[in-house]
Amino acid sequence: MISIDVKGLSKNYQIAEKEPGLRGSLKYLFLRTSREVKAVQGINFSINEGEMVGFIGPNGAGKTTTLKMLCGLIHPSSGLISVAGYKPQRRSPKFLRKITLVMGQKQQLIWDLPPIESLLVNAAIYGISESETKRRIKNLGEMLELDDELYRPVRKLSLGQRMKAELLASLLHLPSVLFLDEPTLGLDVNSQIRVRDFLLEYNRKYGATIFLTSHYMADITSLCERVLVLHKGNLFHDGSMASLTEKLTPYRSVKIEFSNLYPLSEFRKYGSIHESNDHYVHLLIPRERVIPNISEILEKYSVTDLEIKDPPIENLISRLFLKDSKK
Amino acid sequence: MWKLFQSIIIILKIFAKTSFSSEVEYRLNAFVELISVIGNLLGSIFILSLFYSSGSTLGGWEWNSSIVVLGIYIFLEGFIISLLQPSLTSLVKHVQNGTLDFILLKPMDTQFYLSSRSISPWGLPSIIGGFSLIIWGISLGSYNPTLIDLMMFLSTIVSSFIILYSLWFIIATTSIWFVKVWNATEVLRATLVAGRYPVSAYPSILRFLFTVILPITFLTTVPAQSVLGMSSISMTLSSLFLASIFFSISRIFWSFALRFYTSASS
Numbered sequence A: 001m002i003s004i005d006v007k008g009l010s011k012n013y014q015i016a017e018k019e020p021g022l023r024g025s026l027k028y029l030f031l032r033t034s035r036e037v038k039a040v041q042g043i044n045f046s047i048n049e050g051e052m053v054g055f056i057g058p059n060g061a062g063k064t065t066t067l068k069m070l071c072g073l074i075h076p077s078s079g080l081i082s083v084a085g086y087k088p089q090r091r092s093p094k095f096l097r098k099i100t101l102v103m104g105q106k107q108q109l110i111w112d113l114p115p116i117e118s119l120l121v122n123a124a125i126y127g128i129s130e131s132e133t134k135r136r137i138k139n140l141g142e143m144l145e146l147d148d149e150l151y152r153p154v155r156k157l158s159l160g161q162r163m164k165a166e167l168l169a170s171l172l173h174l175p176s177v178l179f180l181d182e183p184t185l186g187l188d189v190n191s192q193i194r195v196r197d198f199l200l201e202y203n204r205k206y207g208a209t210i211f212l213t214s215h216y217m218a219d220i221t222s223l224c225e226r227v228l229v230l231h232k233g234n235l236f237h238d239g240s241m242a243s244l245t246e247k248l249t250p251y252r253s254v255k256i257e258f259s260n261l262y263p264l265s266e267f268r269k270y271g272s273i274h275e276s277n278d279h280y281v282h283l284l285i286p287r288e289r290v291i292p293n294i295s296e297i298l299e300k301y302s303v304t305d306l307e308i309k310d311p312p313i314e315n316l317i318s319r320l321f322l323k324d325s326k327k
Numbered sequence B: 001m002w003k004l005f006q007s008i009i010i011i012l013k014i015f016a017k018t019s020f021s022s023e024v025e026y027r028l029n030a031f032v033e034l035i036s037v038i039g040n041l042l043g044s045i046f047i048l049s050l051f052y053s054s055g056s057t058l059g060g061w062e063w064n065s066s067i068v069v070l071g072i073y074i075f076l077e078g079f080i081i082s083l084l085q086p087s088l089t090s091l092v093k094h095v096q097n098g099t100l101d102f103i104l105l106k107p108m109d110t111q112f113y114l115s116s117r118s119i120s121p122w123g124l125p126s127i128i129g130g131f132s133l134i135i136w137g138i139s140l141g142s143y144n145p146t147l148i149d150l151m152m153f154l155s156t157i158v159s160s161f162i163i164l165y166s167l168w169f170i171i172a173t174t175s176i177w178f179v180k181v182w183n184a185t186e187v188l189r190a191t192l193v194a195g196r197y198p199v200s201a202y203p204s205i206l207r208f209l210f211t212v213i214l215p216i217t218f219l220t221t222v223p224a225q226s227v228l229g230m231s232s233i234s235m236t237l238s239s240l241f242l243a244s245i246f247f248s249i250s251r252i253f254w255s256f257a258l259r260f261y262t263s264a265s266s
């Protein structure tokens, strides 16, 4: 079953250029001079129920804009969206009960009150009975390792605790489609892992579709088999992590350790030498040459250890975007 | 229908509880507000008494009738302080901070949510004070209001409140476009103060605004007339009609404005 379906989705923002002062405001009212920002430019993709998909791209790529359109917060300039069978921008209550949006940079919890109060407000809005609310808070709270933090004012919680409470508040109605915009923003490694584990467990338990953006590659690699890469409003990649790496680099990284000493120059013909010392060489070998070259090396030299890997995805992606912005 | 009503009551109860508890955390602030309300009330009576001390009347209104008008003004102001101001200033803040996103994603009427989300107890002194003034003004005069007068009074004052609410909500809604252009909170405050001073005290643009666009005087005089035996059924009906028009406009305007919502970029 298809959960999210997007066809030819675009969003242009009008940015008004206002002069300061009352006169500027009046002018702004009647004759706006505006500039158009093409945040998203005709993207297509579809996501199945229960899938966890990563959504990455550099700052300003249009990720948040896309998520907001998928939730129905902002209207697309053109294109069609269907989420859980609904048209998001109608924001029908039935649709809203099925989705949630979690944003790392914004919070819905009431700052001066303990999270439990916000949870009760949400329970009332979603019409969840008192006993059911208690049960859900207990279950989700356990999954998130939240306990008495729920009874302390939000402003006295650490960033990690607050984010977990935020997740609890966003998931109290047990939505089946989750939109997460940088949910691990600013968290330390431990908290990031906790949030990831929670999302995985939630996905398993409720079969929820999860669409997630993050600038921490580890979030994506550990949760998502499939990744969408957005760049300047265009979809640059839609597929597995492995195929993304393949697309990004024609090389694989091969680290070899030897029991004997060999002259370094002998390895030049196998690939470019990235790093080396007495008994060790780190080669970048063109993908199609990896198998033949390595079998030749294994035949000719006494190898004690061998590691074949793709270069770290962070480096590849940042290199790609850097290259692109220089153009 | 009954179920909807029930859940609305539950939601209102929780809203009341949560907004009171966040309010009480700032006691000093609360104390200052209380003092300023009492000061305002006494000050308004004093200013009014200055008008009448020379034996003249104010636009043909007797001293006791003017007390009733003032009472209604303060009474309405109390409702504004308790019900409108907290919610609608928070609407503007939600737009500025981009947290309106969360509200728009709740499966309920967003206008209802935004309008009822926060209430404040600090309008209570004005409500009580205004009410006492109304009673006092009536008792000073010779006319005893009938049951029908009281019912007309009730309907017209509810209409006045709905009109005020709708105006406020419309102004707050404009923050969706002008979030960075003007501070809608300040505009809201200004409309509240408008009824307090003679209209001629304002510059001509504002005078036009306060008399034609914002019917401040209409809001207080019509209920006063009904409790003083100077009104009619048709007057009452037209004020109810006006209220429903204003209310519908505020709803239409809200859903229209949301089409332009771009959500503060974070």
Ligand SMILES: Nc1ncnc2c1ncn2[C@@H]1O[C@H](COP(=O)(O)OP(=O)(O)OP(=O)(O)O)[C@@H](O)[C@H]1O
Residues within 6 Å of the ligand: A013, A014, A015, A037, A038, A039, A057, A058, A059, A060, A061, A062, A063, A064, A065, A066, B262, B263, B264, B265, B266
């Ligand atoms: N409300 C808005 N009004 C005008 N322009 C906007 C608005 N929101 C975003 N933009 C512009 O649209 C483009 C895409 O922004 P968006 O927030 O979607 O990027 P993003 O991929 O989420 O970036 P980041 O990784 O920094 O969060 C940017 O150029 C941004 O300046």
Ligand SMILES: [Mg+2]
Residues within 6 Å of the ligand: A063, A064, A065, A181
């Ligand atoms: Mg973003």
